[in-house]
Amino acid sequence: MTKSLPQAGRVIPAPENVLPSEAMLSRRNALKTLVGGSVGLAAGSALAATDPGLGIAPWAKVLGKPVAADAYGMPSQFEKNIVRRESPGLTRTSQSSVAFTPLQNLFGIITPNGLHFERHHGGRAEVDPYQHRLMVHGLVREAKVFTMEDLLRLPSVSRIHFIECGANTGMNWANVAVPTVQYSHGMLSCSEWTGVLLSTVLDAVGIDRKQAKFILAEGADAAGLTRTVPIEMALDDVMLAYGQNGEMLRAEQGYPLRLLVPGVQGVSSVKWLQRIEVGDKPWHTREETLHYSDLMPDGLSRQFTGIQECKSVITSPSGGQKLLDKGYYQISGFAWSGRGAIKRVDVSTDGGRNWRTAELQTPVLTKALTRFRADFIWDGSPTLLQSRAMDDTGYVQPKIRQLREVRGTRSIYHNNAIQTWLLDANGEVHNVEV
Ligand SMILES: Nc1nc2c(c(=O)[nH]1)N[C@H]1C(S)=C(S)[C@@H](COP(=O)(O)O)O[C@H]1N2
Numbered sequence: 148m149t150k151s152l153p154q155a156g157r158v159i160p161a162p163e164n165v166l167p168s169e170a171m172l173s174r175r176n177a178l179k180t181l182v183g184g185s186v187g188l189a190a191g192s193a194l195a196a197t198d199p200g201l202g203i204a205p206w207a208k209v210l211g212k213p214v215a216a217d218a219y220g221m222p223s224q225f226e227k228n229i230v231r232r233e234s235p236g237l238t239r240t241s242q243s244s245v246a247f248t249p250l251q252n253l254f255g256i257i258t259p260n261g262l263h264f265e266r267h268h269g270g271r272a273e274v275d276p277y278q279h280r281l282m283v284h285g286l287v288r289e290a291k292v293f294t295m296e297d298l299l300r301l302p303s304v305s306r307i308h309f310i311e312c313g314a315n316t317g318m319n320w321a322n323v324a325v326p327t328v329q330y331s332h333g334m335l336s337c338s339e340w341t342g343v344l345l346s347t348v349l350d351a352v353g354i355d356r357k358q359a360k361f362i363l364a365e366g367a368d369a370a371g372l373t374r375t376v377p378i379e380m381a382l383d384d385v386m387l388a389y390g391q392n393g394e395m396l397r398a399e400q401g402y403p404l405r406l407l408v409p410g411v412q413g414v415s416s417v418k419w420l421q422r423i424e425v426g427d428k429p430w431h432t433r434e435e436t437l438h439y440s441d442l443m444p445d446g447l448s449r450q451f452t453g454i455q456e457c458k459s460v461i462t463s464p465s466g467g468q469k470l471l472d473k474g475y476y477q478i479s480g481f482a483w484s485g486r487g488a489i490k491r492v493d494v495s496t497d498g499g500r501n502w503r504t505a506e507l508q509t510p511v512l513t514k515a516l517t518r519f520r521a522d523f524i525w526d527g528s529p530t531l532l533q534s535r536a537m538d539d540t541g542y543v544q545p546k547i548r549q550l551r552e553v554r555g556t557r558s559i560y561h562n563n564a565i566q567t568w569l570l571d572a573n574g575e576v577h578n579v580e581v
């Protein structure tokens with residue numbers, strides 16, 4: 148007979164300096180995710196080891212499963228609720244739709260490949276890598292067509308970068324209190340991408356350095372998605388990526404080849420990339436005129452506002468979770484900036500009146516998610532949780548009011564405002580605006 152874990156709701160003494168081990172036990176037992184299932188019960192074994200009355204666990208009485216040869220490994224059966232989710236009613240078809248990353252269930256800064264958010268305009272293309280080609284032409288000395296084999300022979304780089312859809316947190320503009328961080332911020336993921344710098348390929352075709360001002364990237368999917376990228380970016384850190392966290396790209400992420408434009412809204416990172424054209428002016432494609440432009444209060448539309456400004460969000464505790472008791476918790480979340488590295492994150496437990504500096508987990512990388520954490524002792528009263536990030540340009544994440552003063556209320560894209568979670572007296576966490 149196994150004994151049950153110590154009761155959730157057990158009061159852990161809350162001294163000023165909570166011991167990490169006790170703190171972890173408290174947190175894991177007391178934090179329950181209502182939406183999205185478990186919260187990673189890794190502490191179970193540690194608890195059991197210290198329980199003198201445990202006896203022999205059922206799984207120790209039988210032979211385990213054989214090695215999973217010839218099969219792709221999957222998460223534990225107990226983690227099957229940790230999945231991407233579509234926001235009910237958000238899109239009319241699941242081809243032109245988005246499935247959000249469960250940010251509340253992630254550790255560290257890397258998004259597992261099966262949980263990277265997906266955003267398609269014309270469905271997920273199934274591209275045969277042997278038939279796929281990348282054409283590079285326009286203002287170049289010699290236009291070229293590359294096979295995947297050609298690209299895999301070129302010098303490669305591996306870099307950790309986030310991708311955030313420009314529309315991430317878009318519903319908060321209209322103060323729609325989407326219930327969880329998965330839906331409010333989950334068009335955000337971070338991977339180690341491997342591929343060839345675009346500059347390497349542009350060197351190979353010999354771009355006209357005087358005339359070349361922009362490149363056009365085109366996808367091979369049904370949407371034929373196209374975006375303009377300025378040449379300074381193209382020659383800087385833009386990648387032709389074929390690798391994602393140590394394996395080939397997932398089909399959802401653009402297998403076998405995508406553009407990766409670090410720090411810029413996701414739409415520029417064209418998936419199933421089949422064509423790069425070098426030109427001297429922007430193309431003004433559908434995805435940079437009709438969409439992905441910002442309607443200002445005066446009725447004018449701002450175009451080419453691509454960079455994802457500095458932003459952060461607390462993922463634990465976050466909307467839809469429930470704290471089952473007072474006492475010690477860890478506040479944890481992500482901070483990121485499309486302009487560089489995160490310099491500092493502050494957290495507030497009183498709606499922004501007082502702030503204290505959170506710890507940043509290393510590595511702190513440019514244009515990558517950065518994990519922050521802070522200790523928190525909940526006294527059981529209603530609490531407004533916020534985080535505020537600053538990047539290495541000195542830019543500080545704004546309040547939603549400050550953003551609305553400039554941008555009005557009709558925006559969809561680029562909401563990088565401070566997020567507020569209300570932890571109510573029942574321990575339930577809600578998306579609120581203050
Ligand atoms: N070819 C193509 N590339 C595309 C898209 C698309 O629909 N087709 N969607 C874009 C959008 S809007 C975003 S936010 C990112 C999402 O990347 P992900 O699906 O890998 O998360 O891909 C971009 N690249």
Ligand SMILES: [Mo]
Pocket residue numbers: 266311312313314412413414
């Ligand atoms: Mo997007």
